[in-house]
Amino acid sequence: MGEAAIGGLQVPLRTAAPARWRTATFGLPAPLLVTPLLLFLGVFYAYPVAAMLWRSIATPHFTTAHYAELFSSDIYLLVFWITLRISLVTTIVALMLGYPVAYLLARLPPARANLLLILVLVPFWSSILVRTYAWMVLLGRNGVINQFLLAIGVIQTPLRLLNTTFAVYVAMVHVLLPFMILPLFATLRGIDPALLRAAASLGARPLAAFRQVLLPLSLPGVFAGSLLVFILALGFFITPALVGGPRDLMVAVLIQQQVEILHWPFASALAMVLLIAAMASFALLSKALGVERLFGRT
Amino acid sequence: MSKEDAARIVRLLGGIGAAPPHLADFRRRQLISAAARLGVGAAAMAALTAPFAFPAAAAAAAKLPEMTSVPDSLKGKGSVRVCSYGGAFQAAQREAYFKLFEKLSGIRVIESEGPDVAKVKAMVDTHSIEYDIGEFDRGDVINLARKGDYWEKIDYSLFDTGHISAEYRYEYAVDMLPYGEILAYRTDAFKDAKPTGWKDFWDAEKFPGPRTLISGSGGLVPELEFAEMAAGTPPDKVYPINIDAAYASLAKIKPSVVKWWEAGAIPAEMLNDKEVVMGSAWNGRIAAIQAAGAPVEVVWNQGLLKRDAWAILKGTENKENAQKFCAFITLPISQARLSMLIPYGFVNSAAAQYIPASQLARLPTAPSIIEQLIIFDSQWWADNRDAVLAKWPAFLLK
Numbered sequence: 186m187g188e189a190a191i192g193g194l195q196v197p198l199r200t201a202a203p204a205r206w207r208t209a210t211f212g213l214p215a216p217l218l219v220t221p222l223l224l225f226l227g228v229f230y231a232y233p234v235a236a237m238l239w240r241s242i243a244t245p246h247f248t249t250a251h252y253a254e255l256f257s258s259d260i261y262l263l264v265f266w267i268t269l270r271i272s273l274v275t276t277i278v279a280l281m282l283g284y285p286v287a288y289l290l291a292r293l294p295p296a297r298a299n300l301l302l303i304l305v306l307v308p309f310w311s312s313i314l315v316r317t318y319a320w321m322v323l324l325g326r327n328g329v330i331n332q333f334l335l336a337i338g339v340i341q342t343p344l345r346l347l348n349t350t351f352a353v354y355v356a357m358v359h360v361l362l363p364f365m366i367l368p369l370f371a372t373l374r375g376i377d378p379a380l381l382r383a384a385a386s387l388g389a390r391p392l393a394a395f396r397q398v399l400l401p402l403s404l405p406g407v408f409a410g411s412l413l414v415f416i417l418a419l420g421f422f423i424t425p426a427l428v429g430g431p432r433d434l435m436v437a438v439l440i441q442q443q444v445e446i447l448h449w450p451f452a453s454a455l456a457m458v459l460l461i462a463a464m465a466s467f468a469l470l471s472k473a474l475g476v477e478r479l480f481g482r483t
Numbered sequence: 484m485s486k487e488d489a490a491r492i493v494r495l496l497g498g499i500g501a502a503p504p505h506l507a508d509f510r511r512r513q514l515i516s517a518a519a520r521l522g523v524g525a526a527a528m529a530a531l532t533a534p535f536a537f538p539a540a541a542a543a544a545a546k547l548p549e550m551t552s553v554p555d556s557l558k559g560k561g562s563v564r565v566c567s568y569g570g571a572f573q574a575a576q577r578e579a580y581f582k583l584f585e586k587l588s589g590i591r592v593i594e595s596e597g598p599d600v601a602k603v604k605a606m607v608d609t610h611s612i613e614y615d616i617g618e619f620d621r622g623d624v625i626n627l628a629r630k631g632d633y634w635e636k637i638d639y640s641l642f643d644t645g646h647i648s649a650e651y652r653y654e655y656a657v658d659m660l661p662y663g664e665i666l667a668y669r670t671d672a673f674k675d676a677k678p679t680g681w682k683d684f685w686d687a688e689k690f691p692g693p694r695t696l697i698s699g700s701g702g703l704v705p706e707l708e709f710a711e712m713a714a715g716t717p718p719d720k721v722y723p724i725n726i727d728a729a730y731a732s733l734a735k736i737k738p739s740v741v742k743w744w745e746a747g748a749i750p751a752e753m754l755n756d757k758e759v760v761m762g763s764a765w766n767g768r769i770a771a772i773q774a775a776g777a778p779v780e781v782v783w784n785q786g787l788l789k790r791d792a793w794a795i796l797k798g799t800e801n802k803e804n805a806q807k808f809c810a811f812i813t814l815p816i817s818q819a820r821l822s823m824l825i826p827y828g829f830v831n832s833a834a835a836q837y838i839p840a841s842q843l844a845r846l847p848t849a850p851s852i853i854e855q856l857i858i859f860d861s862q863w864w865a866d867n868r869d870a871v872l873a874k875w876p877a878f879l880l881k
Contacts, residue, residue, distance in 0.1 A: 262878040442700040
């Protein structure tokens with residue numbers, strides 16, 4: 186028996202004899218069941234990506250000029266670095282905040298856990314735009330946070346919170362937190378609480394039990410969540426544009442600018458490099474851990 | 484929320500960011516209905532995006548000037564399909580001139596919403612044209628014209644050209660909606676002096692405090708004109724812009740700029756909330772916060788006059804009617820009626836005489852105001868936009 190993870194959520198997988206598979210697939214050969222999805226992905230994902238790749242190397246004729254332009258410019262590389270930095274910080278903060286929540290959710294009785302889960306999911310289902318605006322309201326000079334700090338006398342003049350890199354981190358962590366909590370929750374729920382009790386009975390202090398038992402067992406969730414958050418963060422556009430400061434220029438903003446001025450080949454090159462960066466971080470992690478661990482086979 | 488919905492929302496928001504007020508309002512309404520379909524409270528979405536709402540039409544507007552006849556050259560039969568930006572804005576257009584055109588010319592107006600240059604390209608390419616005439620940014624019209632034969636030439640023999648300045652008349656589009664991009668400041672920020680132009684805006688010692696200027700991304704172009712004037716270029720010598728010199732001047736004020744704005748609502752909100760002491764902004768936005776009591780003043784001097792234009796799609800079936808339609812809309816009374824309903828300017832100089840003095844004083848094209856503005860040179864920008872924007876990221880990060 187094993188488990189497979191779809192989008193970080195683990196589902197039990199039947200690994201029985203081919204005859205049982207037949208029953209499970211209503212008598213249809215298994216490949217047939219995957220065909221619609223493959224067709225869909227082929228038409229709506231693989232083809233556009235290939236077209237984008239083609240545009241980036243074949244416009245106006247075969248050329249590597251667009252990539253050369255990208256990699257020879259310290260400005261574009263700086264934008265990639267800023268993007269990477271923002272994504273990394275967002276991922277780490279989301280992990281630190283998300284792990285305890287996921288652990289609590291996994292240990293509560295189902296009824297109460299479901300209630301809390303709803304609190305995680307409501308923002309997940311509400312628009313990223315609404316949540317970003319909410320931060321604009323909270324972080325503004327006359328926003329709730331400044332008003333509160335002024336009222337209790339901690340500060341005398343309002344702090345500049347909005348339009349800073351700090352605001353980008355806060356808003357992005359908030360938007361992406363559910364993507365961290367859900368896979369973590371799925372993994373942690375699958376870990377038998379008896380293991381921790383066993384560790385304790387063998388003399389492990391809580392911290393040691395966490396470090397030596399819980400953390401290693403939950404690593405697939407940690408990596409799945411971190412990967413999701415990191416890759417989504419790489420492509421962020423709206424949040425930095427709305428709450429960020431003058432220097433929070435991310436790659437997606439650059440791509441949009443190039444699309445607007447009809448420099449599609451260069452925009453495609455930028456997008457390809459971003460895509461490759463995302464795929465490379467995935468490859469790196471699965472190489473380090475093995476694909477199976479990454480996908481939750483514990 | 485599905486990925487497509489998310490993508491749609493992101494696209495809509497990006498659209499709001501890049502848009503002048505009436506366009507932002509149109510996209511805001513699209514966004515609210517998208518939110519409703521996703522189960523997000525449309526009311527919440529409406530409240531949150533309220534800053535992007537179109538400034539309310541002048542309530543109980545003074546009696547609009549009437550027109551009782553048009554030249555025979557503007558009469559016809561059949562219909563014309565018109566695409567504008569919907570909402571309060573299109574309602575004002577309907578009241579100002581769509582209905583009047585129907586009555587006086589005998590040509591029926593069929594309205595739609597959401598002009599889109601990329602869609603124009605697709606519609607003309609595939610010969611399935613949905614509207615005859617739309618409201619566009621002139622720069623977009625110029626850029627598409629360079630890609631091929633997508634627009635009808637405007638037939639100026641039908642127009643009141645005696646009162647429409649040559650800058651408003653382009654081969655493939657006629658300007659119909661001017662708006663001001665101007666300096667605005669908080670009156671409570673400076674004790675001793677008042678800023679009077681971009682030199683003062685650039686003077687962070689005499690006028691200390693955070694500032695905001697327009698961004699070079701999100702479909703917008705940086706305000707190199709202002710940078711030139713701050714460096715001492717006289718207003719009538721701004722074009723052609725010396726790009727490097729203008730960027731060098733812009734770099735001098737960069738340390739004081741806390742936000743390069745991409746949405747018309749942002750500078751107005753930042754001024755209103757004291758996030759900045761000065762900024763560039765669109766005049767309609769400032770009029771809205773002034774009406775709500777914000778201590779903010781407009782400096783028209785050295786402002787920039789930008790505008791939207793009507794353009795007719797190549798080979799569309801009602802092209803003659805479309806020519807008559809835009810000729811009618813640029814008549815003095817048509818233009819005056821719209822300016823009385825909303826704080827936008829007019830392209831027909833004879834419109835001023837029909838507008839009450841109190842409303843005229845708020846319009847970027849009032850005779851005493853327009854002489855202080857410089858007219859945004861769409862042609863220069865169409866030729867140089869790419870070169871300017873290519874330098875933007877380096878300017879921002881260096």
